[in-house]
Amino acid sequence: MEKIYERPSFTSPAIGMGFCPGCSHSTAHKLMAQALDKYGLRDKAVLIYPVGCGGLGKDWVRLNNIVALHGRAAAVGTAIKKCNPENIVISYQGDGDLAAIGMAETMHAANRGENLTVIFINNTNFGMTGGQMAPTTLLGQRTTTSPDGRDIERHGAPFKMAELIAELDAPKFVGRFALHDAKNVIKAQAAIDKAIRMQVEGKGYSFVELISLCPTNWKLNPVDSAKRVEKEILKEYPLGIFKDFE
Amino acid sequence: MSKEFIKGNEAMAEAAVRGGCRFFAGYPITPQNDIPEYLSKRLFEVGGTFIQGESEIASINMVYGVAATGVRSMTSSSSPGLALKSEGISFIAGSRIPAVIINVARGGPALGTIQGAQQDYFASAKAIAPGGFRCFVVSPSTVQEAADLVYEAFEIADKYRTPVYVLTDGVIGNMMEIVELPPMRDPEEMLSSDAWRITKYNDDSSARQFSTYRPTGEMLTVDNIAMAELYEEWQEKEQRWEAFMMEDAEVVLTAYGSAGRIAKSAVKELRAQGIKAGLIRPITLFPFPNKAYENINYDKIDKIFVVEMSIPPQFVYDVELATKSQLDYININTSGGVIVETESIVDKVKESM
Numbered sequence: 218m219e220k221i222y223e224r225p226s227f228t229s230p231a232i233g234m235g236f237c238p239g240c241s242h243s244t245a246h247k248l249m250a251q252a253l254d255k256y257g258l259r260d261k262a263v264l265i266y267p268v269g270c271g272g273l274g275k276d277w278v279r280l281n282n283i284v285a286l287h288g289r290a291a292a293v294g295t296a297i298k299k300c301n302p303e304n305i306v307i308s309y310q311g312d313g314d315l316a317a318i319g320m321a322e323t324m325h326a327a328n329r330g331e332n333l334t335v336i337f338i339n340n341t342n343f344g345m346t347g348g349q350m351a352p353t354t355l356l357g358q359r360t361t362t363s364p365d366g367r368d369i370e371r372h373g374a375p376f377k378m379a380e381l382i383a384e385l386d387a388p389k390f391v392g393r394f395a396l397h398d399a400k401n402v403i404k405a406q407a408a409i410d411k412a413i414r415m416q417v418e419g420k421g422y423s424f425v426e427l428i429s430l431c432p433t434n435w436k437l438n439p440v441d442s443a444k445r446v447e448k449e450i451l452k453e454y455p456l457g458i459f460k461d462f463e
Numbered sequence: 464m465s466k467e468f469i470k471g472n473e474a475m476a477e478a479a480v481r482g483g484c485r486f487f488a489g490y491p492i493t494p495q496n497d498i499p500e501y502l503s504k505r506l507f508e509v510g511g512t513f514i515q516g517e518s519e520i521a522s523i524n525m526v527y528g529v530a531a532t533g534v535r536s537m538t539s540s541s542s543p544g545l546a547l548k549s550e551g552i553s554f555i556a557g558s559r560i561p562a563v564i565i566n567v568a569r570g571g572p573a574l575g576t577i578q579g580a581q582q583d584y585f586a587s588a589k590a591i592a593p594g595g596f597r598c599f600v601v602s603p604s605t606v607q608e609a610a611d612l613v614y615e616a617f618e619i620a621d622k623y624r625t626p627v628y629v630l631t632d633g634v635i636g637n638m639m640e641i642v643e644l645p646p647m648r649d650p651e652e653m654l655s656s657d658a659w660r661i662t663k664y665n666d667d668s669s670a671r672q673f674s675t676y677r678p679t680g681e682m683l684t685v686d687n688i689a690m691a692e693l694y695e696e697w698q699e700k701e702q703r704w705e706a707f708m709m710e711d712a713e714v715v716l717t718a719y720g721s722a723g724r725i726a727k728s729a730v731k732e733l734r735a736q737g738i739k740a741g742l743i744r745p746i747t748l749f750p751f752p753n754k755a756y757e758n759i760n761y762d763k764i765d766k767i768f769v770v771e772m773s774i775p776p777q778f779v780y781d782v783e784l785a786t787k788s789q790l791d792y793i794n795i796n797t798s799g800g801v802i803v804e805t806e807s808i809v810d811k812v813k814e815s816m
Contacts, residue, residue: 227667227670259666259667260664260665260666261663261664263661265528266674272674272676275672275674276672279667279670280665280670281661281665281670281671281672282670282671282672282673282674283527283528283531283661283671283672283673283674284673284674284675284676285524285527285528286520286524286527286550286551286554289520289521289524289527289551292516292517292520292521292522292524292525292528293524293525293527293528294528295514295525295528296486296488296512296514296524296525296526296528296529296536297528297529297531297532297661299512299514299529300485300486300512300529300532300534301529301532301534301661301663303663304532304661304663321517321518321520321521322517322520322521322524325517325521
C-alpha cells in the first residue's frame, strides 16, 4: 500500500500538542509543520514562540525554538535572522502577544521589512489566561474583562492587523485567512507555504493572519465556534490577500 | 598594542568589538549614546550587525534571540533604560545564555539626572528583576579598567553561560583617558560551544529549545539549585578587588567604581598628611569580594569609611555583611549627579578619627 499522508516528520508522536479540542492552534501548527516539510527546512528552522496558548506547541515540534518574552517575538526573530540569514525564522504569535503588548515590536519589524514569516493567530481573545478582551475582540463580544460586551466608547474598536501592516511600505506578503472549514484551511496552507518560500528566496517580510477558533473561551462547541466565524467574525475581518509583492 | 586618548564609552565599545562582540542593539539614552553611535559604524567593519531597536525592550530581546545562536552580543543603556531591559535580562539568565550588558548609570529614581551616579547598586548586584537570579556584575574605576572588563566580560559570559553586567556611570563613560586597548581576539580562541546554541543546522536530536517556563515546582527546583551552585562557584573563584595601601593601614576606606578612584586620591592625600590610610575597592559587585575584608585587622580597626554616590546609601550594606557588622560604618556619600570630592572625604576622615 502506498502511504499518501503522514504526520510532519519532525513532530513528536509521544507528545500531544496540548491544545483544547477544536482549538485552531492545532491546525495552524500542522500547516506550519507541513510547509517546513514541503521545502525540507526542518533542520534550518527556528520557531519563535509567544507567551500565551501558542507556546504550548513547543514540545510537539522537534525544531529549534525559543520562547520570547511576551510580545517580543518579532524583535527576537529580527536579530536571529539578521545574524543567521541561513536559518528560516518563523514568529508564531497570538493576538494578545502580537497586537497588545507586542504592538511596537510587530510594527517595527514589519516596517523594517525583516525577512521573517509572521503567523498571527487571531481568536478574538486572550486564551491562556481565560478569555479576557484582546485588541481583536469584536464590538459587542463579551469577555471576562468586557462583561457587557466590547464598547467602542469604552474600549475602542478592534485592531485589523493585516490591513494595518499592509499599509506599510516594506512588507511583501500580507493576508488574512481562516481555519474554520476545510476549504479555508487549504487556502491557509497555500498562504503559509508561500510566506515560508518567500523567506527562503530572500523576498522579505510576510504576515499571515489566521482567524482561529477558541471554543473553550467562547463557551461554544467546535461546530458552533465554526459557525460563529462565518456569521460574525468574517464580517469584521474580511479574508483575502492585502498585499502581494509577487 | 596601541595607546589611545579615548572616551570611556568609546573605549568600552571598541573593547567589546575586540573581545568578539558581533551584535549590538540599543536605544538612545544619555549618558551612554557614544556606545551605540560608535558601534553603528564599527560593527559593520568587522562583519557584525548593529540595530537601533524601537525601544530598550526590543533591544534586549534582540540580544536574547541572537545570543541563543552563539553570536557574542551586547546592549547598553542607562539607569531607567535598564529597568526596561530587566525582564529581558531575566530571560537571558533563566535560559543560561551568555550576553554582556553595560549600564552607564545616571541619577535616579526615574528620570533623575543625566550625570553619573551610583544609585543602581541594588538594581544591578541584588535584584535586576524578579525571580532571584543574579548577573555576574563588574564595576570599573578607570577607562582602562572599563575597556579591560568589557573585553573580558565576553569570556566570562561564555564560560558560565550567564549575562555579565558592567556597572559604570556617566563619570567613567564620558571621561577621556589614555588607554591601552586590548588586542583583537581571534575568533578561533573564543569559548563557544555548539552543544547548547542554535546553529545553522540542527536535526531531530540536536534541536534546541530555549524556554524558561517550568510546569511544576519540582522542575523549577532543579534549575534553581543549579543557579545557586553557579553563584557559589563565583563566590569561591571569581571575587575580585583592589587592595590599595592596605598592608599597614590604620584607617580603612572602601568604595567601588567612580567613587573608588576618588577614594584612592583621598588615600594618597591622607598618606601625604601622615595618616596611614588604605582602600578596599571591589571590582566584582556580584560575587561580592568578601575575602577582601577578611584581611582587615579587626583588633586595631574599629571603623570603615564607605564612600558612594548614592543617597540613601546602598553599597554599605554589603560592606557591613562582609565585615560581619564588627565595625562602625561611616557613610561619605553624595547624591547621584554630584561627584564626591577628594577634599570632603579627607576632611570627613580626619574629623571622625
